[in-house]
Structure formats: structure tokens, C-alpha cells
Amino acid sequence: MSKIVVVGGGAAGLELVTRLGRRFSRRGEHEVVLVEPASHHYWKPRLHEIAAGTFDNELDAVSYLQHSYCNQYRYVQASMADLNRENKSIEIRNSDGQLSTLHYDYLVIAVGAVSNDFKTEGVSEHCLFLDSADQAQQAWEQINPLLKADGQRHISIVGAGATGVELAAELAKVSQKLKRYRHDADLKITLVEASDRVLPAGPACMSQKVLNSLVQHGVDVKTNTRVNRAEKGKLVTDQGDVLTADLQLWAAGIKCAPWLASLDGLETNRLNQLKVDSTLRTTLDDSIFVIGDSAECPQPDGGFVTPRAQAANQAAGHLARQLRRLLNGKSMMPFIFNDGGMVIAVGHNYAVGSLMNNKLIVRGRFVRNLYDTIFRLHQQILFGWGRVAALVVLKRVKASLNPFYKHNIS
Structure with missing residues (x-):
């Protein structure tokens, strides 16, 4: 044994x-x-x-x-x-x-x-990370008051990879939804990327579609912008520009x-x-x-x-x-990764994906459903299809009874 x-x-x-x-x-x-x-x-x-x-x-x-x-x-x-x-x-x-x-x-x-701060001065002291559920919860505890506050508030996100793009789009969607509840909060989101395009690891045509969607959501995207140092309430770029914000999140690179x-x-x-x-x-x-x-x-x-x-x-x-x-005493076979493509959620009801070795770029609500299906496949391994089916039904019922933004906004 x-x-x-x-x-x-x-x-x-x-x-x-x-x-x-x-x-x-x-x-x-x-x-x-x-x-x-x-x-x-x-x-x-x-x-x-x-x-x-x-x-x-x-x-x-x-x-x-x-x-x-x-x-x-x-x-x-x-x-x-x-x-x-x-x-x-x-x-x-x-x-x-x-x-x-x-x-x-x-x-x-x-x-x-975890995220790679590339030893950039001040990042560990003045930026939040999203490497774990605890860190994400800490970020939420600081984002929530900004969503409740009257007037405009600013959030800067460094890194336009999958995490940075999805976070920027989700926050923009939440801010838009809150306005439907006649809430006065206005969240301005700035996404900063050192490369010349968002999703630098993905195909260029996919990057352009994601960029267009982010702009439509009101996200201010700054490419070719490298952060030189982080300070309290601001980021300083290599060009000497200062990006002020109420909250700063770092989602650039991995290590x-x-x-x-x-x-x-x-x-x-x-x-x-x-x-x-x-x-x-x-x-x-x-x-x-x-x-x-x-x-x-x-x-x-x-x-x-x-x-x-x-x-x-x-x-x-x-x-x-x-x-x-x-x-069982048998030899082990090599692991060969089969790239199934990339799907990026851009808001709660929209996603962009690249399939067939980046030969096919798809977008829309259907692709967002595909994004959710990938998560359900993960759950299927953990629980089996019976429980996953029950979770899907429960989530749809719950969504029909509750607002998109599920936290207290009073």
C-alpha cells in the first residue's frame, strides 16, 4: 500500500x-x-x-x-x-x-x-493581488465601499492578461448595473498594459475584439505603458505620467x-x-x-x-x-498538452474565444455560456453530472429572484 x-x-x-x-x-x-x-x-x-x-x-x-x-x-x-x-x-x-x-x-x-511584480518599487505595499480567494475577498472589501460611494471613484488595474481583462470588464458591468438601481456611484476603471495590446499571449485578432468590448464598457485601456513605481493612491509610469486611483490592483505576469x-x-x-x-x-x-x-x-x-x-x-x-x-508496475506515458483555445469573459453576458489553433475567433453570449461550461466541466469531475445539473438549476432560479449585484447597496 x-x-x-x-x-x-x-x-x-x-x-x-x-x-x-x-x-x-x-x-x-x-x-x-x-x-x-x-x-x-x-x-x-x-x-x-x-x-x-x-x-x-x-x-x-x-x-x-x-x-x-x-x-x-x-x-x-x-x-x-x-x-x-x-x-x-x-x-x-x-x-x-x-x-x-x-x-x-x-x-x-x-x-x-502568483502574480509577478517584477520587483517594481512600491507594488507590494500599495497594490492588491488576486492570487487566492482570500486576496480576492480583501479586494472586494475595499471595492465594495467604492461602489456604494456617491460620485466618481477610480480603480487602476495593472496587467491586461486574462485576469486583468476579466476583472476590469466585471467591475465595469457591476458599475453599469448599479446605475439601473438609481445608485449614484460611478466607477472609472483604468487598465494598464506594458505590451502593445491587451491579451499579449493571445492572438492579435482576439485582442482587438476584447479591446473593443472593454472600450464599450467604458474601461480606459492604456497599452505600451509600463509602471515604474507604485505609491499610495497613484502609479508612476516610465514616461513620468501619474495615474491616480482610489484602489490599485496588480495582475501582471506570473511566478x-x-x-x-x-x-x-x-x-x-x-x-x-x-x-x-x-x-x-x-x-x-x-x-x-x-x-x-x-x-x-x-x-x-x-x-x-x-x-x-x-x-x-x-x-x-x-x-x-x-x-x-x-x-501497477507499468511504465509512465509522457504528458502532451492539447491546446483547446482560449475563452475570456468580458462582462457577465459576453465573452471572446479563440478556437482551432486560433483560426476561429468567436464572441457573444453563446461564448460566455461556453466559458461557464468549462467551469461546469471542472465541477463535473469533482461532483458528477447529477449534482452539477442541480447546481445549474438552483443558480438559474436564484438569479431570477436576485439582482445581478448580490451585495447590500443601501
Whole structure:
């Protein structure tokens, strides 16, 4: 009997323990353990909805404690603090700061990535981030008073990747909806991007359609604008321009947590991603695997897997199958990422997507439904289609009875 420890309960980690728990633990074949400091799982591509006050915690959040019971894996609410490869153990720290040791036969690291401030002066002190549900909730607690205030308020968002674009559009939509309730709040949103276009990692034609939609929503988009430093209530650009705001959020670039670079000699790159081979094994230890944004995984074309949600989901499914092969004495197959395209939500009822290797660009409410379907597919892995169908019905009923903006605006 082997013990599989998975560190990180994001999309990749939670899908992995769900599959392994159903396959192994119910039969008593192997033990599956999830180490995660948070109490609830939130799908990371929807963190911008938490910050904007439009996320439904009752229907879309997942309790690790309840989910672990239903899927027969063990949930340990703690964070990873250190690694001892010789003893095959990790040191974990609980919410009280107490340290303990957890042994493993196979270890999977799936802790994801965080925003990269590129060591820009003042960013960590004067900007908010959206790397976790807690940070998104903290952002909401500061955005909510701005939405309630009379007159115009300003929010600056740095980084026009998927997170920055979706947050800007969602906030613009919320501000527009509030005006329908005869509310006097007027939110001005500025989106700042160092590249020459929004969504610099996506196809140019998709970027243009997203830009057009943002402008229609009233978002002030500033491309070719690099932030030199952040101060309280303002951003200073390389050109010396000053962008004032009541609130500043940073959503530019990604990197992994620094502690990954000091894990008992495991190889990392300049972004602190752990280097793995084509089977998702770390280059220096065959009993340690890495999936999701925290892995630098090579591909047959000489490139690496891009840090995207769909890549993390595919890696989780692949590794679940390969661990079964490994435990049955079979060789592991390489992970090859199949790019299914990109879908970006631009407001609550509109999205833009690129499909068929960027040969087809689609947009509209139908594409927004496709965006929601991707989330439902993630839920299907966690719960099965029966519960997902019930969640969809409940959400539609709830939406028909409640306003779009679900928080108190009095």
C-alpha cells in the first residue's frame, strides 16, 4: 500500500485527489492525502468575480472537509514548509503555526503560481493581488465601499492578461448595473498594459475584439505603458505620467513562490517553477511530481506547457492515469498538452474565444455560456453530472429572484 500526498488544492490538485480517492481509497488499495491551507476551493479563473462581488459562494465554492469525506481522501489543513527527500517526508505548518511531519511514497506538488511584480518599487505595499480567494475577498472589501460611494471613484488595474481583462470588464458591468438601481456611484476603471495590446499571449485578432468590448464598457485601456513605481493612491509610469486611483490592483505576469526554489535541491527555473521531465516527474527525484503552473514541463516541439487552467486540468487527469500505471508496475506515458483555445469573459453576458489553433475567433453570449461550461466541466469531475445539473438549476432560479449585484447597496 502506497501513500500519495498532494500539496495544493487548486484546480489541478483537487481534481487529482478526487480521481485518486475514488479509484484507490474506497478500495483500501492506497492512501491519498491532500495538504491545503485553505478551507474552501475556488476555481482560480473566477477569482475576479469574488473581487467584483458577483461570485456565488453558496453554490460555487467547495468545502475541502466535505469533499474529502465524499471522495475518500484525507484532507490536512496546512501548508508545506520543507522537504526531506532522503526520508521521503514533508514538513507542514497548520494555521496555528505548529509544525509536523508527513511521510509519503509519492509526492505531487500542485501549488500554482502568483502574480509577478517584477520587483517594481512600491507594488507590494500599495497594490492588491488576486492570487487566492482570500486576496480576492480583501479586494472586494475595499471595492465594495467604492461602489456604494456617491460620485466618481477610480480603480487602476495593472496587467491586461486574462485576469486583468476579466476583472476590469466585471467591475465595469457591476458599475453599469448599479446605475439601473438609481445608485449614484460611478466607477472609472483604468487598465494598464506594458505590451502593445491587451491579451499579449493571445492572438492579435482576439485582442482587438476584447479591446473593443472593454472600450464599450467604458474601461480606459492604456497599452505600451509600463509602471515604474507604485505609491499610495497613484502609479508612476516610465514616461513620468501619474495615474491616480482610489484602489490599485496588480495582475501582471506570473511566478512561483520563492520557497519552491529551496526544496532540498530540486531544480527550478528563473520563475521558481520546478523542472520536470515529460512524465511530470521532477528531474532529480522519481518519487516527486509537479503539475499545474508550478511545473516547467517540456513538450515534443521543444517548448513548455503554458501556465493556463486547461493545462493544469489536463495534467491532473493525465497524472491520475499514470500513477495508476506506475502502481501497477507499468511504465509512465509522457504528458502532451492539447491546446483547446482560449475563452475570456468580458462582462457577465459576453465573452471572446479563440478556437482551432486560433483560426476561429468567436464572441457573444453563446461564448460566455461556453466559458461557464468549462467551469461546469471542472465541477463535473469533482461532483458528477447529477449534482452539477442541480447546481445549474438552483443558480438559474436564484438569479431570477436576485439582482445581478448580490451585495447590500443601501
